[in-house]
Amino acid sequence: MGSDFYQQSILPFAGIIIKICRAYTHSQEDFEDYYQEVCLQIWRSRDNFNAESKWSTWIYKVALNVCLTHLKQRKKGEQQFVSDALPDEVHDDAKAFGSDELNLLYNAIKHLSEIDRAVILLYLEEKSYAEIGEIIGANTNSIGVRITRIKERLNKFIQAQE
Template sequence: MSTDFYQTSILPFAAIIIKICRAYTHSQEDFEDYYQEVCLQIWRSKDNFREQCNWSTWVYRISLNVCLTLLKKKKNNGKTYFTSDVLPDVLTIENRAFEDEHLNQLYVAIRLLSEVDRALILLYLEEKSYQEMADILDTNANNIAVRVSRIKERLKKILHGKIN
């Protein structure tokens, strides 16, 4: 991968990649592996980009697909992390991604969601429109508002310890 490609096509979207990788990993080591794999896949697929969407949409789509694929591989290897809806005691995760404790807790709660729900809430937090979310996830925009509302309610319950 050339330095120019990294600086012009990946680095400006690093925040997107970081947020997605954080939501799908539980340790610094996994995060670094996921981030590196996402960057590699963006570089490998650059020739497939046909400008039918924004580059940022392309980066989101690749980032999500890579993270979901790596997560499936990890699950198939018998490694699972949070299997209940109980928020771990003050972040038992190896890595604290953010200085803000509330933000760390939010990411722990997001990790408890299904893979698709994680993707939706991350896009929502990025203030993407429902149509942009649908484009990124290659789905219909009509049900996204309802799903986002349900996800927000679930996150509130998780964060306030009201999940049974």
């Protein structure tokens, strides 16, 4: 992957990738694997971006697809990629997950279904219902109801943990 492409097209969206990867992993090693795989897939499929949506929306789609695919493979006992360390530029963002409150929230999010995790992460990124629907392939009209139900489940889980 060229460093120019990484610097200009991936690094500005590292926060998005980090949040999605963190929601679908349970260890630092898995997180690093997922992060690297997402970056690699963005680079490999960059020519498939058709500019019908924003670049950030497309990155969300790629990141979610990679995470969901690897989650399914791991459930089957398959592992297809090897980890190195995260690039230095994103270590500071990764350290931002050190607070207890944020860890409690991510722990609660990990108890949601795979699709509900994606919905709440997009909601927390302040994506519109239309963007959320486009990214996850759902009807825009149902997104609001789904978010309300997800929030209720998260609140119950967090209250039970406190």
